[in-house]
Amino acid sequence: MNDQLVLNLACVIFLLPLACFALMAVFHERIPRHGDWLATTALGVTLACAIAIFVHAAMTGRNLLVNVTFDWLPLGMTNMLKGGILVDRLTAVMLVVVTLVSFLVHLFSVGYMAGDVRYGRYYCGLLLFTTSMLGLVLANNLIYLYIFWELVGLSSYLLIGHWFEKKSASDAAIKAFITTRLGDVGMFIGLMICYWKVGSLQYADLFAAVQNGVLSGQGFAGYDWQTLAGLGIFFGAMGKSAQFPLHVWLPDAMEGPTPVSALIHAATMVAAGVYLTGRLLPFFSPPTLIFIAYIGGITAIFAATIALVQDDIKKVLAYSTVSQLGYMIMALGVGGYVSGLFHLTTHAMFKACLFLGSGAVIHAMHHEQSMSQYGGLRHKMPWTATFYIMATLALCGVPPFAGFWSKDLILGDTLAFTMQHGHWFLVVAGFGTAFLTAFYMTRQVFLTFFGAPRNEHKFEHAHEVAWQMLLPLVILGTLSLVGGLGGWFEKYNPKLDGITQIKAIAEAGYQSPLVATAVAAAHQVAAAAHEGAEGAGEHNPVVAQAHHTAMVLSIVLAFAGIGLGVLMYRERKNGKALLNPDALARAFRPVYVLLWNKYFFDEIYNAVFVETTHIAARVCAVFDRLVIDSVVNFAGLMGKVGAFVVDMLDRLVVDGLMVNGSARAAGFMGNELSYAQTGRVRQYLLLMVLGILALSGVVLVLIK
């Protein structure tokens, strides 16, 4: 298999779901079964192609397989925004993750969504999402990434709002779109900085720009452009990956059908922010990385605390997802490229399994999502329970499940970083989260599958799900067990620094002045110092020590969390647990209320942003009507008044007084004065004398 074939496969991976989407968007009413099997088959083929690329990458021993660039958007005679496709090890992993989960979710939905009013439209949404997500990971530049990034947001919006008859569903869809778009605005500003300073949005050019110091100029507030651009771009990742304080949309997104939650809001789309951060790791400056690490750490522990008390089975998983995404982001912030992306991969497996498992439970319990109505379901759904518990163990970080390996690596990286650079908060957050995670997952498993049924009626009707729904659980559950074995990820996709990536892309045929300069500079440096500082991190005794400590500690914490969960939620013979959770909640009531209400973020945001925006909008609308338009109408009115005045002037003064008036005056004079023409001389004389007297009088008065 050569690289041309890889490129062709990559095109198939992108175009097949797209073509399927286009076909179904128009004709889904006419295709048998609204095209569910068509879509599922297409995804199966796509998965096979992805696996082929994945295996091929492993066999060639190279990291970069394909980097193709082509012209896309001409912004001027010489400025061109280029598009392009990139296939390297990271892309290969992401392709497999996306197509695998997507394929299984398509399959699962055949059972879960059976009889839905908009069955065909649902599959269109899934296909659009999958296409966009694949486009996102195949892009070799920020503009294509941004395009698919937003399209992913669109499909998420459509799928969350799938049951748009419900107000809560359409509200959640809007909230998801707007919140992530807020992040995207930041990302767009980052993009604009890059375009302005670098003139290109190709990853290679951005890395080269960092190497060449193009972005080192002072920007705002004492930060250089590299930091500002990095922060902007990471802001987009915060939105998509539901990082604090933009996490609010993800729990609400659970309004969508549960398979959608598994695909989009657990395994793939929310991981896009992590992918982006990992992909651009060489681009981020040290201050940006610290910021990233803190955001991740805060998110991890913050969301985990909320998950402790939630009752809705999907809400617990949602907050757990937020928390785990925080883990990944924190890992990347401390430079743990491998650990962050490894956890992305394993998390996709076990969290998708958990979500699909919760979907199976919800399906079996007639769309009841409250865990207070569950209990004892392992008797009714043994298979689901088994694989659910496997995935739970993976999430808790119990060896040798997949989550253990990746989480352990994260904690090790964080500890090593802290031992070298400080920032102890990150370590506390990391290990604290590990403990909390183990606890709330144990709580969930016991509330759902163990103990006595709390809703007898629904329990009676519960049943094990059909094979289309069970098979994805089996596959994902098994992967949760074996998916992390031996830390394969580190060997498959090791961390590469920026210059290595630039060189590889240059060798793959990409040419640009920036890249050429960076490569030339790197050669000089390499010649000067034959032995680079390569791998300094790996052989550092501090790091080895940290990883050792972290492993022990994380296992201990996982079991401690599970143990506490068992103590609190495992019902003994008398139907009571050893520790009473209700009593605990009463004892710490303020804390409980705070957690139950998710720290009141929704209320605060609603008051601060949503309401003020609506008020501003109303003010603007009224202002426009009452002030600006009134000025116009007033001007119009003035015109009318003016016209009226002129008209009156015309009729009364010009026409009336002057033209007609003088004529009438002449007539009047003629008429009236004719009475004076009596013809009697004596009268004339009298009038003459009176006139002279009057005139003299006037003259006298005037002279005085």
Place this chain on the structure above:
Amino acid sequence: MDKMLLTLITFLPLAGMVAVLLAPGKAHNLIRGIAVVTSGVVFALTCWLWWVFDPTALASHGYDARTWIEIPWINSFHVYYRFGVDGLSTLLIVMTGFLSFLATFVGFSVKKQVKGFYALYMLLMTGMFGVFMALDFFLFYVFWELMLLPMYFLIGIWGGPRKEYAAIKFFIYTLLGSVLILLVMIAYYFQVAADPKTADFAFNIPWLVANQPFHGASPAFKHLLFWGLFIGFAIKVPIFPFHTWLPDAHVEAPTAISVILAGVLLKMGGYGILRFNYPLLPEVGSTDWVMWFLAVLGVVNIIYGAFCALGQTDFKRLVAYSSVSHMGYVLLGVAVLKEEGVNGAIFQMFAHGLSSAMMFMLVGVLYDRAHHREIARFGGIATQMPVYFGLAVVGFFASLGLPAMVGFIGEISVFLGAFKYSMPLTAFATLGMLLTAGYILWTMQRVYMGNPKPQYAEFPDANKWELISLVPLAATCILFGVLPALAMNIYLPSTQLFLKMFAQ
């Protein structure tokens, strides 16, 4: 044949008008048929223009030599029948041909005085094409005024309840702008015609641009000319605070006319700014404070228009205010005088032509069924009319500026250009992206989502005539969003020529 092309495109609708007038008044379908055929042939001709127009081979005056036509008209005043196109006008002409063809079908919902409606509609088409082609100032002014007349009657006769108010407001407001343009034109005439050597060029736009007759004039006078033209065109765009005629005109106008109004007429303002305002007075346009002022004004348009849209309760008014917001990008892009910005502004005009036309059609489809436009009274339409809803998603998201659709290309190009000019201003303007998403999604929620309402249960899904007008727009909204170069390549050289005037 190429020489006749522009004339044909412009005056064929006039022939159509004559045919409509000759047809018997009761034969509605015949009249509609004539209108469809005429506008269809005109659209085909505009496509042909796109085909023969070679953006890389512009003549020395910056316009396409093959289609250029120049015949003396009124000798005593040096008025010529002078038609020519460059990349900018070609794109807008094709867009006009496309939209006026589609709007013909939209006009099928007009039931009263069909003959008069289509006769005026054809006249309107002539006016629109003439505006985009005329390169003689006098001729331009004739077409500019010509277009006003049918528009006045189309709103005033076939409009909604407050049609007289809206029509008069539209007419007077635009006329006010026209007067300002007229005054500037007269100033140029007297300046140039005073010298017998140059008198023949008095209305010759390329010559005026190349020779700058007011080059030596006082700055104050040049500013007077600039702002005269600017206000004249700004009213049409419309630019804050001259925008209030737009919501009224839109709300009262019949759907087909709203489509033309938003799709084409607003672009004439932008076209005028790009063709006359800046090229005639480049020194004023590139003055520091003018750039700043206009860029800020563009941002005000974006943000203020979006807020106003968010605050509307009438569906059509909301779409009208979204136009105000979207046209702000055009002003911002032009004002900063950067290649990305100007290219983006032109693309934004094209994009807005497609997306706003589609939005108004979508509103019209609902209005034809519900006979009201109050957002709060709708709800659950998506369940009732799934095909229509599918198209609405495309239209609304194209307007929102979603990537892979036309709106996005214009926005990012303008922003990338503006960012080079001023980072804080542009960063602030990106707030518009968020607000746009806000009002679009909130509207979609209130109109289309929610439980179906019984009073709308009878609504049929989009019929074939509605599909004929909506589907091509949806397709082009996506096509040009995915492959923007198709439209952009046509005017890049013209933009470069435009920007050369400011390179000092």
